[in-house]
Amino acid sequence: MEMQRPARLPEAHEFTPDDYFRRLAKSELARAGRPLEIDLGCGDGRFLWEMAAHHPERDFLGVERLLGRVRKVCKKIGKLGLTNARVLRLESRYTVEWLLPRESVSRLHLLCPDPWPKLKHHRRRLIQEEFLQAVWDLLEPGGEFLFKTDHPEYFKWAENKVTAFGKFARLDWPEDAFFYPKTDFQLLWESQGKVLQGLRLRK
Ligand SMILES: C[S@@+](CC[C@H](N)C(=O)[O-])C[C@H]1O[C@@H](n2cnc3c(N)ncnc32)[C@H](O)[C@@H]1O
Secondary structure, three states: OOOOOOOOOOOOOOOOOOOOOOOOOHHOOOOOOOOOEEOOOOOOOOOHHHHHHOOOOEEEEEEEEHHHHHHHHHHHHHHHHOOHHHHHOOHHHHHHHOOOOOOOOEEEEEOOOOOOOHHHHHHHHHOOOHHHHHHHHHHHOOOEEEEEEEHHHHHHHHHHHHHHHOOEEEOOOOOOOOOOOHHHHHHHHOOOOOOOOEEEEEO
C-alpha cells in the first residue's frame, strides 16, 4: 500500500495563496491604502522584521524558498507580535513574474542574492531583462527597486542590465537616506571586511 505524505500545515504568519496559478490581488497581500513591500530571498529575515517593526503603517511580504528559513522568520514575526509581515515559501522569479499583482508594490528589495559567480551559472542570476520587466510591471508608479550585493562583478552585471533595460531612473542612495536595516548576510560580509554596493531604481 502506498503511504501518503501528510500535507504540511502552513506556519502562523506564512502566506499561502489558495491558487498558485493565478495572479494575486493587492488586497490579498496588503490592507487597504497601505504600501506593500517585498523582500525577495529574505533568508533569516532580520531585514524583514526590523523593517516591519519600524514601519507598522506598511505591509511586508518576504519570499524565501528554504523551508527552514521560512519557519525561522515566521517564528520571529510571531515572537515580536508583528501583524504586518508574512512569508511566502516560493521561488523568487516565479513570484515576481507570475504571482505578484501589477502596479501594486511600493518597494521591492533584493538584498545579497546569490551571485552565481561562475560564468556557466550567470543565467541563474535573478537580474536579467525579463526579471527587470516583471519588476517594472509590479511596481506602482514612483515605486522603487532596491538591490545590494557584496559581489563587485554581479554589481557591474546588474548595472549593465539596468542600463540596457533603460526604463528605471537611478537615484542616489547615501547610507543615511532613510531607515534601512542591515541584512543577516550584510552583517556577515561586513564582518569579513567586504563592502556592499547598492542600486536604487525608481519607476
Ligand atoms: C545569500 S542569502 C541572502 C538572504 C538575505 N536577503 C540576507 O541578505 O541576509 C539568499 C537567500 O535567498 C534564497 N534564495 C535564493 N534563490 C532563491 C530563489 N530563486 N527563490 C527564493 N529564494 C531564493 C536563499 O535560500 C537564501 O535564503
